[in-house]
Each structure stands twice: as structure tokens, then as C-alpha cells.
Amino acid sequence: MFRGFIFDLDGTVYLSDRLIPGADRVIYRIREMGRKVVFLSNKPLQTREDYATKLTRLGIPTKPEEVINSTLVMNRYLQKEAPGAKLFVIGEAPFIEELRRNGFRIVEEPSEIDYVVVAFDRTFDYRKLNIAYQAIKKGAHFVATNPDRTCPVEGGEIPDCAGMIAAIEAVTQKKVEVIVGKPSPIMIQTALETMGLAPQECILIGDRVETDIKMGKEARIATGIVLTGVTDEETLKRYKHSELQPDFVFSSIAEVENLLIA
Incomplete structure (x- = not known):
């Protein structure tokens, strides 16, 4: 079929x-x-290799190239739209390192930032919100990995990337320009x-x-x-x-x- x-x-x-x-x-x-x-x-919390390893461990043999996550799609989007751009990333270590490996410079000085890139981040705080706010006010682009409100976990759900996007939209009064994930x-x-x-x-x-x-x-x-x-x-x-x-x-x-x- x-x-x-x-x-x-x-x-x-x-x-x-x-x-x-x-x-x-x-x-x-x-x-x-x-x-x-x-x-x-x-979810950009793990690399494609991590996902493949996890699936294999759980009983589903998987190659990294059979996994498509929002990290891969964000990398492809930025390489096409803004190769070599300076990024401020709200996200966790695997996501940030993958962007860095693909040639993007990660910076925190608002005047240097070309793109504010937002992903699921369990360490999101006021400092990150303020850097994003200052950068977007100075003209940085605002893009994100995914619009999910929550992420399912055993026993319930936890807040996902939509919370970070909403906080930045609220303070900047600017809508996210592009969301690359589902x-x-x-x-x-x-x-x-x-x-x-x-x-x-x-x-x-x-x-x-x-x-x-x-x-x-x-x-x-x-x-x-x-x-x-x-x-x-x-x-x-x-x-x-x-x-x-x-x-x-x-x-x-x-x-x-x-x-x-x-």
C-alpha cells in the first residue's frame, strides 16, 4: 500500500x-x-547518531541517516539562507555543538548577532531572554526549531520550545520568522x-x-x-x-x- x-x-x-x-x-x-x-x-536535544543509538538499543536497528531531527533541518536552512552567520542560540549543548561544527559562530554580544536561533532549552532563563531581546531589537533574525507546546514523557508532559518562542515574541513584539521543524x-x-x-x-x-x-x-x-x-x-x-x-x-x-x- x-x-x-x-x-x-x-x-x-x-x-x-x-x-x-x-x-x-x-x-x-x-x-x-x-x-x-x-x-x-x-526535539534537538540529541544528535542523529544519539537517536540511532537509542533506537538500536531499544530493539530497532537504525542508521543515523534514517533519522531527521530539527537540528539537521535547521543546519540545512541556515547553510542555504545565511552561511557563516553569527548566531545566538537558545538551546542545549548537542544542538549548539552541531551548529558550531557546521561552521556557524556562536556569539552573545547583541550587536554581533545575525540570527537568534531558538530550540527546546531546559536551561532557558532571563539572561538568555534579554540577549535575544536586545539582538532582535538591533535587527537580528528570529528563527526556531519547532512549535511544540509540550513534549511527551513517561507519566505526562513537559514544556517545549513554544514556551521559549512565546516569551521572546512577547517582549520583542515580533513574531518568529521561520520554524523549520514539524x-x-x-x-x-x-x-x-x-x-x-x-x-x-x-x-x-x-x-x-x-x-x-x-x-x-x-x-x-x-x-x-x-x-x-x-x-x-x-x-x-x-x-x-x-x-x-x-x-x-x-x-x-x-x-x-x-x-x-x-
Whole structure:
């Protein structure tokens, strides 16, 4: 039915360090049938190598090139739009180091900053907010990795990048210019290019309507929602008969195996 399967990670394949039951079997079956798999994550807390190592440890052998995270997409965006730009980065060490390795200079003097780059950052504080404010007031561009309000973890959710974006928007009275992660077409295009497939040959499966499903719909890709992350049956009712109604609803990734039988 589909030649390419694009899976979200957090809330879809695993929660924190726990594999969602059946994920390993489903992905093994997809690959066994000669179909392609890529994994997407808006979270820039780990490198692609880290994600591949984690998936392999959890029982899903994965190569780094099968993982597309917002760090990769941000790097590609900045290399195209502003090679050699000076950046002030709100984000954690793996994200910052990846940008630095790709030739970007990380600075904190507002007058030197070309781009304020915002990512999920559990160390976000007033100092960082003030540097971003001063830089944007002096003309720096304002871009971000992802718009997620929360990040699913075992036992609940924690605040995500939307909190950092909102704080900066509130004090500068300027909207973020570009968000490169889901639901951005920049991320889905990267996934399609990685697999070498057309949109109509693929399905995107995730746990969040406003990012995963929205991105799939806008790219004209079939979509499936799982109920193991931030979306439950009650939440899903809000999207019934809307343009964001998923094509498929799965209680968990284990049910994706039904698509392989069809």
C-alpha cells in the first residue's frame, strides 16, 4: 500500500526510554517487505547518531541517516539562507555543538548577532531572554526549531520550545520568522528526499495533530495518529470533519501492522 513510512519518535515509537509495545515488530516487518522507514523528531536535544543509538538499543536497528531531527533541518536552512552567520542560540549543548561544527559562530554580544536561533532549552532563563531581546531589537533574525507546546514523557508532559518562542515574541513584539521543524514543509521535504519517494507513496504517523498531521496534510501525504502520546480519543473528537482529521487512527504503533496486511 505505502512504500515509505515516516514515523514521529516521542509518543509514537517510544516514551522516554521505554519502547512502545509492538514498535520493533512493526518496523521490522516494514523493512522485511522492502519498504523504507525514516524517523522524525522535533526535539534537538540529541544528535542523529544519539537517536540511532537509542533506537538500536531499544530493539530497532537504525542508521543515523534514517533519522531527521530539527537540528539537521535547521543546519540545512541556515547553510542555504545565511552561511557563516553569527548566531545566538537558545538551546542545549548537542544542538549548539552541531551548529558550531557546521561552521556557524556562536556569539552573545547583541550587536554581533545575525540570527537568534531558538530550540527546546531546559536551561532557558532571563539572561538568555534579554540577549535575544536586545539582538532582535538591533535587527537580528528570529528563527526556531519547532512549535511544540509540550513534549511527551513517561507519566505526562513537559514544556517545549513554544514556551521559549512565546516569551521572546512577547517582549520583542515580533513574531518568529521561520520554524523549520514539524509542521514545516522544510522538514517533510527532507524526509521525502531521504527516501527518494513522492508524497503519494508515503504515510506519516505521529501522536500530535497540530504538528504531525498538519504537516502530512499540507504535503498531501496520508496520515495516521497514534493515541500513545499527547493525543487521546477526546482530543481527537475536536478534529472530526475538519481538514486535520487523520486518515487513520491507531491505538498504538502496533496497529500499523494492519496496513501491511491490507
